[in-house]
Amino acid sequence: MNARAEILPTVARMPIARAEHISIESAPEEAPPSVRRARGKIRATYALKSTLRGCETELALLDDHFLSVRSVRPDGLPKKYDVDLRFANAKPVRVREISxxxxxxxxxxxxxxxxxxxxxxxxxxxxxxxxxxxxxxxxxxxxxxxxxxxxxRTTESLQFRSVHGNATLVSVTGGIGSARGGKLFFVELIKDINAAKAARPHEKPQFLRDEMREHHRLRELGVLTEAEYEASKMRILSAHS
Known part of the structure; x- marks a missing residue:
């Protein structure tokens, strides 16, 4: 996967971005809707388990444009969380690591x-x-x-990342080509990502604030590391300009 340098805001504009960030994270009355919502019904499911690699991923599409994720990796604790599909990029990224x-x-x-x-x-x-x-x-x-x-140690991951933060929201990991069996599910997932954006449209400033809150929520759940959160935060703040 090609690395790409990203242009950050200039020093003169950073105080404005920081103020925006403080406003985003310090507004309890505007908690992310994914925290307050009732869990929707399951419409479709997909599971991929690789015993050799110690990886397991379970996905469930919910009827309110959320994705339920259960992820097990050999180097960490099991994770279970929901993702607001408004903030997912509809174009997944395929990452291969060959030993x-x-x-x-x-x-x-x-x-x-x-x-x-x-x-x-x-x-x-x-x-x-x-x-x-x-x-x-x-x-x-x-x-x-x-x-x-x-x-x-040779793996292939299909990753769905956030729109502006480019943080990995969902990663389906297995052997090379193992995710092909879920093609129909991923087609439905991509359709649901687009439907989520159409169902709850927002102006860009509001969308960026909501995306920042979603990243903050996922960091608190342990889905994003501190480094991943900080990097995604800078990308979102730079998108304000």
């Missing part, structure tokens, strides 16, 4: 073992009597383990 290190190690071990086995076979009719042959077989077995590590 090149373990792939190279696996290929190297296989080549080394194959060379030793072929050498032993060409040298004698009883290659199993040669120490190098046994070592080659052990190396071949080790390569199976390194290949499993390669598969475990």
């Amino acid at each position: 090149w290190t373990w792939l190279i190690v696996t290929i190297g071990l296989v080549v080394l073992a194959a060379g030793a086995i072929l050498s032993a076979l060409s040298a004698t009719a009883t290659p199993w009597d040669r120490p190098g042959f046994i070592a080659a077989l052990i190396t071949l077995l080790v390569s199976v383990g390194t290949f499993l590590l390669f598969l475990r």
Whole structure:
């Protein structure tokens, strides 16, 4: 995924942005609607579980243009939360992480073992009597383990990010191509994102304030880290200009 530098507001304009941010987060009477709302009925569901990678994602489309998310990752606690689809970008991002290190190690071990086995076979009719042959077989077995590590650490994520903050609101993670089975669900999800914006239209300043509140709520729930929240906040504030 290509990285792109973002232009932040100039120093002269930052105090205005900070004041706007304070106003956004210090207005208890304007709490995000997702906190006060009653939970809607489930219209469609999707689940992806990868035992090898320790990843599990469950999604449920609710009839009030919210998405219920349950996410389990090996490096953190399970998370369960709802996302207001108004603030999601309708164009998902596909992110692949390939464990090149373990792939190279696996290929190297296989080549080394194959060379030793072929050498032993060409040298004698009883290659199993040669120490190098046994070592080659052990190396071949080790390569199976390194290949499993390669598969475990190679992932593909389908991410839905926020409109202006570019924060990851939903991430469906598994092996490469594993999310293809949910194509119909994701088509419905994209339609619902567009419908959510049409059902509750707002002027841009109000939308940005609501988006900031949604990010703040997700940070409080542990969905966004402090670093992710701060980065998304700066992007939203820069969008005010």
